[in-house]
Amino acid sequence: MQMTYNTERLLLNVLHPNDADKVLTFYENNREHFEPWEPERDVNFYTLPYQRLSLSIEYNLMQQSKLLRYWIFLRDDPHTIIGSVNFYNIVRGSYYTCQLGYKFDQDYLGHGYAYESTKTAMELLFSDYQIHRIEANIMPSNARSIHLIQKLNFFYEGLAKESININNSWEDHFRYAFINTDFRN
Numbered sequence: 011m012q013m014t015y016n017t018e019r020l021l022l023n024v025l026h027p028n029d030a031d032k033v034l035t036f037y038e039n040n041r042e043h044f045e046p047w048e049p050e051r052d053v054n055f056y057t058l059p060y061q062r063l064s065l066s067i068e069y070n071l072m073q074q075s076k077l078l079r080y081w082i083f084l085r086d087d088p089h090t091i092i093g094s095v096n097f098y099n100i101v102r103g104s105y106y107t108c109q110l111g112y113k114f115d116q117d118y119l120g121h122g123y124a125y126e127s128t129k130t131a132m133e134l135l136f137s138d139y140q141i142h143r144i145e146a147n148i149m150p151s152n153a154r155s156i157h158l159i160q161k162l163n164f165f166y167e168g169l170a171k172e173s174i175n176i177n178n179s180w181e182d183h184f185r186y187a188f189i190n191t192d193f194r195n
Contacts, residue, residue, distance in 0.1 A: 012134060012138065015080070015130060015134060016085065017085075017126050017127065017130050018126070019084065019085055019123070019126065020082055020083065020084060020085060020123060020126055020127050020130075021082070021083040021084070021085055021088055022080035022081070022082060022095070022127055022130060022131060022134075023080060023081050023083060024069070024072065024079065024080060024081075025065055025081050026065065026069070027062045027063075027065040027066045027069070028062075029065065029081075030058055030061040030062035030064075030065055031058060031061075032081075032089070032090070032091050033061045033064075033065065033081070033091065034056065034057070034058055034061045035090075035091070036081075036091040036094075036115065037055070037056060037061070038056060039115065039116075040113070040115055040116055041056070043115075043116040044113055045177065046176075046177070047149060047152060047155075047176065048176065048177075049174070049175055049176060049177070050175075050177055050178060075100060075139055076098075076100050077096065077097065077098050077100060078096065078097045078100070078131070078134070078135055078138075078139060079094060079095070079096035079097075079098075080094070080095050080096070080127065080131050080134075081093075081094050082094060082095065082114070082123065082127045084123075091115070092114060092115045092117075092118040092123060093112065093113060093114035093115060093118065093123060093124065093127060094111075094112060094113050094114075095110075095111075095112045095127050095128050095131040096110075096111045096112070097109065097110055097111075097131070097135050097139070097141070097144065098111060100139060100141070105142075105143070106140065106141055106142035106143065106193065107141065107142060107143040107144070107145065108135070108139075108141055108143075108144055108145070109144070109145050109146070109147070110128075110132075110144050110145065110146045110188075112124060112127075112128055112155075112158075119154065124158050125158060125161055125162065128158065128162060129162060132144065132162070132188070136190050136192065136193070140193070140194075141190060141193070142189065142190050142193040143187055143188070143189055143190070144164075144187065144188045144190075145185065145186070145187050146159050146164055146185075146186045146187070146188075147170065147173065147174060147183040147184070147185055147186075148183060148184050148186065149176070149181055149182070149183055149184075150169075150182060150183075150184055156184065159186050160186075162188065163188060164186035164187060164188045165186065165187060165188075166184060166185075166186055167185040167186060167187055168184075168185055169182055169183070169184060169185070170182065170183045170184075170185050
């Protein structure tokens with residue numbers, strides 16, 4: 011697993027619990043932007059101890075190859091998080107599959123950063139984790155996310171009715187998938 015990776019414009023970093031202040035600032039700055047698309051947060055979510063513990067748990071899961079999360083920074087501003095790309099529910103055995111999640115700061119949308127970082131993170135995932143299939147679930151009203159996933163060549167599989175609880179309401183989600191045709195187990 012690579013801890014840091016550079017693209018033309020971005021840095022993709024695995025963060026240490028000591029970076030929790032950066033993560034907390036990222037979430038606080040985008041609270042209203044993220045909340046319509048995510049499950050209800052724990053009451054302690056917007057605290058430094060919560061984010062420190064979360065980074066610690068994520069790091070341990072990455073060491074076990076059960077999760078991969080890169081925090082995204084601009085190369086010319088390596089101290090401010092502009093987004094995150096993560097692969098979770100990594101399953102081996104007969105599946106070699108995972109789920110994709112991402113979020114980007116509202117002030118950095120529309121510049122291609124989500125595409126650039128997610129495409130790169132997918133390449134790293136295929137190389138380091140040997141994954142065959144990535145799934146993504148997107149609310150039908152999230153047009154930006156649908157556009158991104160289609161640009162990344164995910165294909166539409168169907169509608170999962172009332173599949174994820176978002177802010178105490180069971181929401182429908184479009185299901186998309188990407189198949190790694192270079193996969194070898």
